[in-house]
Amino acid sequence: MNTLELAGGFVSVEVPDGWEQVSDPYPGIELVVVEPEQEGLFRANLVVTVTEVAMSFGDWQKGTDVFLAGELHDYLLLDLERMTVGGHPGARRLATHATAENQSVTVQQWMTLLDGRGVTLSASCATLAFATAGAQLEQSARHLRIDPHVAHPTGAPTAGGVS
Amino acid sequence: MNPVFDPASGRIRLDATTFETLCREFDSPSPPGSAPASDVTPLAPLRTSGALVDGVVHEALRPALAAVQRPIAMVHLVVAGAAGRQLHQGWLSVVSAVLADLGDGSYDFAAVGTEFVPTLVARLTRLGLRPHLPAGRVPVTEAVLDGLAAHKAAPRAAAAQALVSTTASVWPAWSAAVSAGDWRFWVVDVTWPERAGGAASASSGRRLAVLDTSAGLLRVDVDDSGPMLVAVTPTEVWRLLSGMLPGDDDLSPGLLVQPDRAVSRT
Numbered sequence: 465m466n467t468l469e470l471a472g473g474f475v476s477v478e479v480p481d482g483w484e485q486v487s488d489p490y491p492g493i494e495l496v497v498v499e500p501e502q503e504g505l506f507r508a509n510l511v512v513t514v515t516e517v518a519m520s521f522g523d524w525q526k527g528t529d530v531f532l533a534g535e536l537h538d539y540l541l542l543d544l545e546r547m548t549v550g551g552h553p554g555a556r557r558l559a560t561h562a563t564a565e566n567q568s569v570t571v572q573q574w575m576t577l578l579d580g581r582g583v584t585l586s587a588s589c590a591t592l593a594f595a596t597a598g599a600q601l602e603q604s605a606r607h608l609r610i611d612p613h614v615a616h617p618t619g620a621p622t623a624g625g626v627s
Numbered sequence: 628m629n630p631v632f633d634p635a636s637g638r639i640r641l642d643a644t645t646f647e648t649l650c651r652e653f654d655s656p657s658p659p660g661s662a663p664a665s666d667v668t669p670l671a672p673l674r675t676s677g678a679l680v681d682g683v684v685h686e687a688l689r690p691a692l693a694a695v696q697r698p699i700a701m702v703h704l705v706v707a708g709a710a711g712r713q714l715h716q717g718w719l720s721v722v723s724a725v726l727a728d729l730g731d732g733s734y735d736f737a738a739v740g741t742e743f744v745p746t747l748v749a750r751l752t753r754l755g756l757r758p759h760l761p762a763g764r765v766p767v768t769e770a771v772l773d774g775l776a777a778h779k780a781a782p783r784a785a786a787a788q789a790l791v792s793t794t795a796s797v798w799p800a801w802s803a804a805v806s807a808g809d810w811r812f813w814v815v816d817v818t819w820p821e822r823a824g825g826a827a828s829a830s831s832g833r834r835l836a837v838l839d840t841s842a843g844l845l846r847v848d849v850d851d852s853g854p855m856l857v858a859v860t861p862t863e864v865w866r867l868l869s870g871m872l873p874g875d876d877d878l879s880p881g882l883l884v885q886p887d888r889a890v891s892r893t
Contacts (some may be wrong), residue, residue: 523707543861544756546724560746592742595870
């Protein structure tokens with residue numbers, strides 16, 4: 465595993481060795497890493513977002529549920545629980561959906577809200593690989609750290625790299 | 628009932644007899660002229676629905692019927708509750724097929740991408756958000772488990788009542804839900820031929836049995852002392868479901884399951 469610091473050190477996360485970092489993520493997306501290509505199979509990936517959130521954690525997540533159900537095809541929410549995320553109160557969501565290429569994907573999301581900044585770590589893999597790959601992806605969630613003393617996220621990784 | 632066929636989706640709603648006729652026509656089409664085009668032959672409902680065109684099965688149905696004809700593995704899913712019992716069947720192949728029991732004597736038959744089979748099971752069992760029960764293990768007898776999945780309502784109710792007393796001290800809210808008739812017992816079996824070297828008729832497989840209420844989920848675990856009820860989360864159930872299908876290490880090269888396409892009423 466390789467540790468990356470994101471958003472000016474606000475967030476640090478571990479990613480599997482050898483995964484490819486996508487170089488041009490959208491605004492608010494701090495990191496996208498994908499597993500190596502395997503014969504056209506869905507590539508497991510980790511996505512970290514840090515966004516400004518001007519509402520309560522509960523309202524933020526209710527909105528997220530509505531958004532995901534509306535945007536993702538064949539979406540099925542399977543589990544949702546309150547838990548500590550990155551050392552702070554948060555929640556975990558488990559869902560499955562179909563991609564535009566009609567692949568079945570299972571996604572776990574860990575999210576927390578700190579001083580108006582919402583942090584989400586999403587880990588996706590092929591559904592039939594979830595029994596094995598899911599555990600590896602959960603390692604990243606276990607090692608997610610959020611430093612409340614970092615006031616001004618810059619959006620750029622400050623250390624490390626994905627080999 | 629008259630079958631209802633949607634050529635756009637390849638989905639057909641039909642009864643058990645018509646399903647078996649459809650499979651037979653796919654395997655061995657009736658020779659031209661052997662079946663009069665009247666409305667009293669077994670083929671007439673299929674013709675009327677558009678599933679049979681000029682004696683040939685509609686192309687939208689062929690991927691699913693090919694899976695029934697030559698499956699790599701079989702799926703049987705029993706979903707029982709206070710109100711009834713359904714048996715869904717699936718045939719796994721490159722493209723798989725499912726025959727979903729609608730509970731009124733009719734079935735939905737359609738192709739499904741094999742990687743979506745866990746999703747389909749989750750939808751048929753209504754797997755979703757549930758409270759997470761505290762950890763615990765409670766013994767349960769085979770007789771109670773058999774009773775929960777029985778065809779008749781009386782043994783299902785008696786078995787549920789037996790659960791109420793044995794689980795009340797460990798999971799009181801769960802026990803109360805069962806007492807109120809708010810329970811569902813589902814068992815999914817995925818089976819495939821044993822790898823080469825075993826007996827010709829031997830099969831391997833995986834089973835997952837879950838007791839579901841609005842108060843939480845329990846899984847049936849079998850250890851040296853017999854079956855036990857174990858608290859489980861929807862995530863853990865999904866992890867088990869997603870790992871149930873056979874992988875390359877499970878299957879013998881070129882070995883297919885013997886066709887078993889009759890609608891099971893057991």
